[in-house]
Amino acid sequence: MSENSDQPVDPWAPPGPDGVQLGKAATPPVHDQNTVISMPGAGAGEVAPPPVAPGGAYGYPAPAAPPSYGYPPSSPYPAYGQPGWQQAPANGMGTTAMVLGIVAVVGFCFYGLGVVLGVLALIFGIIGLKKVNRGEANNRGMAIAGIVLGGVGVLVSAVFLGFIIWAITMDPGSMEGADDPFATSLVLGR
Template sequence: MPPPPIAPDGPGQVPYGYPGGAGGYPAAGAGGPGYPAQGPGYYGWSGMHPLPSNGMGTAGLVLGIISAVIFCLWPVAIVVGVLAVIFGAVGRGKARRGEATNPGQALAGIICGVAGVALGVGVLVLVVATGSWR
C-alpha cells in the first residue's frame, strides 16, 4: 500500500503505521533531533543498564532445596544436587561480573546442593551397608 499523497504545503502529520513513526516522532531507535540513533530492537533510554540475569542463581537455589528435601530418593537427589552446585557456581560468577544481583541465592543453592548430595550419598551408603537393596 503506497503512502498517502503529499499536500502542496508539506507532508503534515504522518498517519500511524507509516514510515517515520506516528505523530511526527521518529521511529524507535531511529534517532532524531537531540536523540542518538540506537541499534535495531532498542527500546529504552540510552543511559539504562540491562536487566540483571538472576536465573542461574535462582535455579541453583530451587534445585538445591529440592535435592535436600528428597534425599530419600538418593539417585535423584545426587543428580539434582550436582546440578544445583553447577547452577549456583555459574550464578555466583554472573554476580561477580555484575550481570546478576543475587549472589546470596546462588551461594544458598550451592550449600543446599552440597547438603542434598551429602544426604543422598549417606542414604546410598546406608542402603549398601545394610544390603536392603536386594
C-alpha cells in the same frame, strides 16, 4: 421548516448553508458535511485540537535516536547494552541453583536423585555466583544458598544411599530363599 415540503424532514440532518434543515434526499455526502471546527458557533478558540508531543505522536514523547555513524538505524530504539539503557539482571542461574538445592535436600531418599540434583545445584550456583561477580546478576544470596543446599543434598543423599547399600549387603537372610520369597517349611516334631 423545509424548502421542499413534500420531503420528510430529518431531525438529525445538518443544517444547509442558509441554516434551513435539509431533508433525507437532500443530505450532502459525508465529505461535504460540516466538521466540529467549521460548525456555526465553534469559533477559533472554543474547540482546541488535542495536544501534540514534540515527536508528533499524541501523548507520547519522541524516542531518542541513537547515533547512526553513517548507517541508517535499524530500529528507532537503542539496543540493550548501549549507554542510557540498563540491562535486566540475569538471575536465572542463582534461582535455579536454589530450587535444585532445595529439591536435592528434600528428595535425599529417592535413591540417588538427591546426588544428581545436588551436583546440578552446585554447578548452577557457581555459574550464578560468577555472574553476580561480573555484575550481570544481583541475586548473590540465592546463588550461595544453591551452592550450600546442593552440597548438603549431595552429602545427605550419598550417606543415605551408602546406608541402603550397606543394609542390603549385610542382611543375612536376603540371599537365602531368593528364588521363592514365599517358600516356607513346616517341621512337625514327633
